[in-house]
Amino acid sequence: MASTVIPANQAPASTTTNYLNNGHSLKSWLLTTDHKRIAVLYLISVTVFFFLGGFFAMLIRLELLTPEGDLMQADTYNKVFTMHGMIMVFFFLIPVVPAVLGNFLIPLMIGAKDLAFPRINLLSWYLYVIGVLLISHVMLTGGVDTGWTFYSPFSTEYTNTKIVEAGLAAFIAGFSSIFTGLNFIVTIHRMRAPGLTWNRLPLFVWANYATSIIMILGTPVVAITIVLVAVERLFHLGIFDPRLGGDPLLFQHLFWFYSHPAVYIMILPSMGVISELITCFSRKRVFGYNFVALSSIAIAVIGFLVWAHHMFVAGISLYAAMIFSFLTFFVGVPSAVKVFNWTATLYRGSISYATPMLYAFGFIGLFTIGGLTGLFLATLGIDVHVTDTYFVVAHFHYVMVGGVLMGYLGGMHFWWPKISGRMYPEGWAKLSALLVFVGFNLTFFPQFILGYVGMPRRYWQYPPEFQVLNVLSTAGASVLAVGYLLPMIYLLWSLKYGPIADANPWRAAGLEWQAASPPTTFNFDETPVVTWEAYNYDEIDANGHGGSH
Amino acid sequence: MSDNQAIAVEHEAHNPALLHHFSSEQQQKNAASLGMWLFLVTEIMFFGGMFCAYLIYRVQHFNAFAAASQQLSIKLGAFNTAVLIVSSVTVVLAVKAAEAGKRKLLVSYLVVTVLLGMTFLVVKGFEYREKFEKHHVPGPTFNFTDTFDDNGKQIPVNPKEAELFFSIYFAMTGMHALHMIIGCGLFSVLAVFAWKGHYTPGYYTPIENAGLYWHLVDIIWIYLFPLLYLISRHS
Amino acid sequence: MSEHEEHASHSIGFSLLIGAGLLVLTATTVAAAFVNLGPFNPVIALLIATIKATLVILFFMHVKGASEKLTGAVVVSGFFFFAILIALSMADYLTRSWR
Numbered sequence: 006m007a008s009t010v011i012p013a014n015q016a017p018a019s020t021t022t023n024y025l026n027n028g029h030s031l032k033s034w035l036l037t038t039d040h041k042r043i044a045v046l047y048l049i050s051v052t053v054f055f056f057l058g059g060f061f062a063m064l065i066r067l068e069l070l071t072p073e074g075d076l077m078q079a080d081t082y083n084k085v086f087t088m089h090g091m092i093m094v095f096f097f098l099i100p101v102v103p104a105v106l107g108n109f110l111i112p113l114m115i116g117a118k119d120l121a122f123p124r125i126n127l128l129s130w131y132l133y134v135i136g137v138l139l140i141s142h143v144m145l146t147g148g149v150d151t152g153w154t155f156y157s158p159f160s161t162e163y164t165n166t167k168i169v170e171a172g173l174a175a176f177i178a179g180f181s182s183i184f185t186g187l188n189f190i191v192t193i194h195r196m197r198a199p200g201l202t203w204n205r206l207p208l209f210v211w212a213n214y215a216t217s218i219i220m221i222l223g224t225p226v227v228a229i230t231i232v233l234v235a236v237e238r239l240f241h242l243g244i245f246d247p248r249l250g251g252d253p254l255l256f257q258h259l260f261w262f263y264s265h266p267a268v269y270i271m272i273l274p275s276m277g278v279i280s281e282l283i284t285c286f287s288r289k290r291v292f293g294y295n296f297v298a299l300s301s302i303a304i305a306v307i308g309f310l311v312w313a314h315h316m317f318v319a320g321i322s323l324y325a326a327m328i329f330s331f332l333t334f335f336v337g338v339p340s341a342v343k344v345f346n347w348t349a350t351l352y353r354g355s356i357s358y359a360t361p362m363l364y365a366f367g368f369i370g371l372f373t374i375g376g377l378t379g380l381f382l383a384t385l386g387i388d389v390h391v392t393d394t395y396f397v398v399a400h401f402h403y404v405m406v407g408g409v410l411m412g413y414l415g416g417m418h419f420w421w422p423k424i425s426g427r428m429y430p431e432g433w434a435k436l437s438a439l440l441v442f443v444g445f446n447l448t449f450f451p452q453f454i455l456g457y458v459g460m461p462r463r464y465w466q467y468p469p470e471f472q473v474l475n476v477l478s479t480a481g482a483s484v485l486a487v488g489y490l491l492p493m494i495y496l497l498w499s500l501k502y503g504p505i506a507d508a509n510p511w512r513a514a515g516l517e518w519q520a521a522s523p524p525t526t527f528n529f530d531e532t533p534v535v536t537w538e539a540y541n542y543d544e545i546d547a548n549g550h551g552g553s554h
Numbered sequence: 555m556s557d558n559q560a561i562a563v564e565h566e567a568h569n570p571a572l573l574h575h576f577s578s579e580q581q582q583k584n585a586a587s588l589g590m591w592l593f594l595v596t597e598i599m600f601f602g603g604m605f606c607a608y609l610i611y612r613v614q615h616f617n618a619f620a621a622a623s624q625q626l627s628i629k630l631g632a633f634n635t636a637v638l639i640v641s642s643v644t645v646v647l648a649v650k651a652a653e654a655g656k657r658k659l660l661v662s663y664l665v666v667t668v669l670l671g672m673t674f675l676v677v678k679g680f681e682y683r684e685k686f687e688k689h690h691v692p693g694p695t696f697n698f699t700d701t702f703d704d705n706g707k708q709i710p711v712n713p714k715e716a717e718l719f720f721s722i723y724f725a726m727t728g729m730h731a732l733h734m735i736i737g738c739g740l741f742s743v744l745a746v747f748a749w750k751g752h753y754t755p756g757y758y759t760p761i762e763n764a765g766l767y768w769h770l771v772d773i774i775w776i777y778l779f780p781l782l783y784l785i786s787r788h789s
Numbered sequence: 790m791s792e793h794e795e796h797a798s799h800s801i802g803f804s805l806l807i808g809a810g811l812l813v814l815t816a817t818t819v820a821a822a823f824v825n826l827g828p829f830n831p832v833i834a835l836l837i838a839t840i841k842a843t844l845v846i847l848f849f850m851h852v853k854g855a856s857e858k859l860t861g862a863v864v865v866s867g868f869f870f871f872a873i874l875i876a877l878s879m880a881d882y883l884t885r886s887w888r
Contacts, residue, residue: 241693
């Protein structure tokens, strides 16, 4: 899968019109309705904010190098971890795979010219940009110190940081998310090419469909929660105020009703990427297609039933805690189904180890650890001890970073030739993947131990006996940072100096590989008619050429 | 380039309202309709959070909620409910007029709908003013101990819990009113476009979809009215 | 070329009839509030409201007779997940006083 030589009868990408060079003005980009250009706009903005969130992570890890609180004040530390969380959750993890890879690929994968509502797609991006501008303003004018979870009554009454403005930023970003999900659902229902039945769809499409269901159903609830917090701060409508007979825990119920399914918004699209990578790099059809497809839907639905597992020690009734604990065990089942099926797909496959596949392997291992530790947390007896400790922090970073981010990086490398028309340098890419894997584990595995031995989260000082583990964690974070910076550099480098890629350098299945690399503005010259099943690698490899027919 | 030109040629025979990325008008219409329904689901969940808050607090503080609810005017609430129901009928009639290509009738029904919506908002304004005068607006000016029942007696409930009821009342009716204002604005714009002849029997999707939005706002009020105004009126 | 599947079935008279029905139900719910039905007062109120909402959804919003069952599925799923929010939250609040 190294650089491919272009035969003489194929013009190099730079002299044919594709979506990238079809109009060079700023206006042609900022007023585009082409889903591929919008995906690139998202790519740029999301990457900027990823590094900003990472900057705050760096400040956290620097502070935690020493047991004393010596780098910053306690109040500042509260603001730093809050901004890290808010930026990473609302402005990176939620949008990244759907808005970058989903926007780019879904119309291509289903043989459509664009999403159902291209102008709403552009609006989604602008809403995202307004959200990040607002949150940037918040950061520059003092930040927020409540934690990204902005629990009442601290957020509604006692803090004097910019809750309303930060809430507005998240609210607007939420609408960006809702419109993306709405667009995907309508597109997938209404615009599939002839012959592309539901059970011939790539699993990446199924995953984004399930994600979109969550976006539609869940996001409005956090939106109204933000409104109620704002209204309580601004107009003294004390909905969560215990002095009026209100319940601060109601805030948590409404908040987590969205925020738990939100983590499935984050992971499902990445799982969709993994399905694409595993099949391509083991040259096999996925094992149990129906099970993997329906497991995405199951995760979306069951994910709405478990939210109060974030509230076990907050003051909910014991009986409710038992119900939610029981339901939380169920939500692990469809995720496990995916991991089993990916493993079974690998079995007796013809496995190759290009960079995307390295990220896929990393995902399977790290997501499994993250997911299993979620079950530890679902167990009431264990949760009482490790909740609000670094055990939780490690758990969610394993699934968010070891899961979502590795899936995203694998997908970016896999589809990079499609998006840019260039191939990335494989050697540097493999090195980066290795650094990410090693750095990640060094950062976050010690945190499981730290949490287990009792270090609370969101603390800026800790007893000296925890220092060794914290130093290991910070060292790991430094390695991880290098692992993230390198792809930035070599992917940008490849835009100008990378080998030109042909339409299907991986000989992968999927309609997107039948479009040019990069595709033309309208994707396909003629609407394809699909007569083959998904992941027909046996046919592709038997025919000896790329493409799916 | 040649592929884009070929696509342009394909489309020249179609209704000008057909957008290029759809393969047929029916596909475009179905897509718009599904998109609107999905947006309405988000509205259900959006208001749903407030209904959840209402329900929990009503169960926990029933007496205060009942007493506070009795301070709302059933007459005005019922009148407003009737206004919205009639406005939903006019919306249905507007869609029928659009379907039949009757431009002036369409515009008339849209204008009547907007007027009914504004009637609702004016009545709501009177209600809010009355609440303000009786010190039932939550916050530093709230006072329930100076509120008396029909027999002139003080109402024996925790005034703080009554304030909670009014917090929910203002939050829910305020959000509903905001949606009404948006709906009135939307239909006003559509009335102007309809007057200019933008809608034909072959294309009146915006009227239909705006109608769906209006009906949902009506449905939300259908639930708000008994839950806020009719908690307990038989003591 | 476009089809008028669902609209042709409801005449203006039918729509006015549904509207009249909604007004009658409104009057009913107001009247019922003044009668002491014990624990059934809220039940009746919600039942009447649900009937009204169902009439609007089925006949004004044309869910009945819509060309695809998808529309109905979308509506039902919206209310279903709202019901989940209510039910599981109430599972907490109603059991807080249990020992």
